[in-house]
Amino acid sequence: xxxxxxxxxxxxxxxxxxxxxNEHLLGVVISHPHQDHYGLSKYLLxxxxxxxxxxxxxxxxxxxxxxxxxxxxxxxxHLESGKPLSVGPFTVTPYLNDHSAYDAxxxxxxxxxxRLFYSGDFxxxxxxxxxxxxxxxxxxxxxxVLLMEGTTIGRSGVExxxxxxxxxxxxxVRHMQKSKGMVLAWTSGQNIDRLVTIFKACKKxxxxxxxxxxxxxxxxVTGNPKxxxxxxxxxxxxxxxxxxxQVIKNQQFGLVxxxxxxxxxxxxxxxxxxxxxxxxxxxMAKDLGKAECLKDARLIYSLWSGYLRQExxxxxxEWLKVHQIPLTACHTSGHASLDDLQRFAKAIAPKTLxxxxxxxxxxxxxxxxxxxxxxxxxxxxxx
Numbered sequence: 001x002x003x004x005x006x007x008x009x010x011x012x013x014x015x016x017x018x019x020x021x022n023e024h025l026l027g028v029v030i031s032h033p034h035q036d037h038y039g040l041s042k043y044l045l046x047x048x049x050x051x052x053x054x055x056x057x058x059x060x061x062x063x064x065x066x067x068x069x070x071x072x073x074x075x076x077x078h079l080e081s082g083k084p085l086s087v088g089p090f091t092v093t094p095y096l097n098d099h100s101a102y103d104a105x106x107x108x109x110x111x112x113x114x115r116l117f118y119s120g121d122f123x124x125x126x127x128x129x130x131x132x133x134x135x136x137x138x139x140x141x142x143x144x145v146l147l148m149e150g151t152t153i154g155r156s157g158v159e160x161x162x163x164x165x166x167x168x169x170x171x172x173v174r175h176m177q178k179s180k181g182m183v184l185a186w187t188s189g190q191n192i193d194r195l196v197t198i199f200k201a202c203k204k205x206x207x208x209x210x211x212x213x214x215x216x217x218x219x220x221v222t223g224n225p226k227x228x229x230x231x232x233x234x235x236x237x238x239x240x241x242x243x244x245x246q247v248i249k250n251q252q253f254g255l256v257x258x259x260x261x262x263x264x265x266x267x268x269x270x271x272x273x274x275x276x277x278x279x280x281x282x283x284m285a286k287d288l289g290k291a292e293c294l295k296d297a298r299l300i301y302s303l304w305s306g307y308l309r310q311e312x313x314x315x316x317x318e319w320l321k322v323h324q325i326p327l328t329a330c331h332t333s334g335h336a337s338l339d340d341l342q343r344f345a346k347a348i349a350p351k352t353l354x355x356x357x358x359x360x361x362x363x364x365x366x367x368x369x370x371x372x373x374x375x376x377x378x379x380x381x382x383x
Contacts, residue, residue, distance in 0.1 A: 100334025181296030
C-alpha cells in the first residue's frame with residue numbers, strides 16, 4: 001500500500017485474481033511486515049496463497065489485537081533465506097535483509113530463463129548489516145532486471161552516511177543519563193533493531209525499560225530468544241487503557257498473564273519514573289497524565305522527522321508544552337543511504353535497473369546505470 005493513498009479496497013491494484021478467482025494468480029508475496037508492503041492484502045480473496053516469513057506471519061497476526069493494521073491469512077507458505085521455492089513456473093529465492101522491519105527479504109525470481117531481483121526495503125547500517133554485506137559479497141548473478149528501492153533519494157542529507165544503530169545507542173545513553181525524570185522513547189513497536197538499541201542504552205544508563213503489552217507481544221512472537229523480552233530482568237510491561245480494553249473485549253487475558261511478574265501498573269509509574277524508559281506513543285498520553293509520572297520527563301523521538309510536521313501532530317505538540325517535556329531526536333533511517341544503494345546496484349550489476357519505492361524515481365539516472373523508469377500499473381516484459 002503506497003504511503004500516499006488511503007487504506008481502501010478501491011486502491012487495490014487491478015490484478016486479476018485479487019478480488020475474483022483466477023487460476024493464473026499463483027500467490028502474493030509479502031517481503032516484510034511494514035504496512036506499505038502488506039496494508040491492502042486484507043482485501044484479497046480469503047483463499048489467496050500468501051508467501052511471507054514465519055516471523056512476519058506471527059507479527060502481523062499478533063498485531064490484530066492491538067491495531068487495525070494487523071492481518072491474518074488462511075493459506076500461508078513461509079519464506080526462508082537462501083531456500084528456493086517453486087511457485088508454478090517461478091523459482092523464488094529469498095535473501096534476508098538488514099531493515100528496520102524484522103524478517104525482511106529481497107527476492108530473486110527465476111522464470112523462462114530470465115532473472116529479476118526485487119530489493120525489498122533494505123539498509124546497510126542496522127544490527128543485521130551482515131545480511132547486507134553477504135549480498136554484496138555473494139550477489140545473484142546474471143540479473144536481467146533489478147527492482148530497487150530508493151526511499152531516501154531526494155531527502156535532505158542523503159549524501160551523508162547514516163548513523164549505525166550502535167552509534168545511535170550512544171545518543172540514547174547521553175540523553176537518558178542527563179534526564180532527571182522518566183524518558184519517553186517514541187519509536188515503532190515493530191522496529192526490533194531500535195528496541196534492541198534502546199534496551200542496550202537502558203542497561204548502560206542504569207534504567208529499566210517499560211514496554212507496553214503490544215510491543216512486548218511483538219518481541220515475543222519473533223521467536224528469537226536473544227531479543228529483549230517482557231519477562232526479562234530489567235524490563236517491565238505496562239498495559240495502557242486502550243490495550244486493556246482490547247484485551248477485555250477479545251477475552252485475551254492469557255496475554256497479560258504471560259507478564260504478570262514484570263507488570264507495572266499506572267499507580268507505580270510515578271515512583272519508578274526517574275529510573276525508567278517507557279516505549280511511548282501519543283495514545284498513551286492520557287494514561288501517563290493520570291499517573292502523574294511526567295515531572296522532569298524527556299521525550300526521545302526515534303521515527304522519521306517528517307511525521308512531526310504533519311497537521312495531525314498539533315495536539316501532541318500541545319501536550320508536550322503543557323507538561324513541559326523537551327523533545328530530542330535520536331534516529332537513523334530504516335532505509336539505505338545513497339552510498340549503500342550504489343554499492344548494492346554495483347554488486348547486482350543488472351542489465352536494467354527499475355526504480356521503485358521512491359517519490360524521486362526521476363533522479364535515479366543521476367546515481368545509477370541502466371535505469372529504466374516504469375509507471376505504476378504498467379505491464380512490461382523482462383527483456
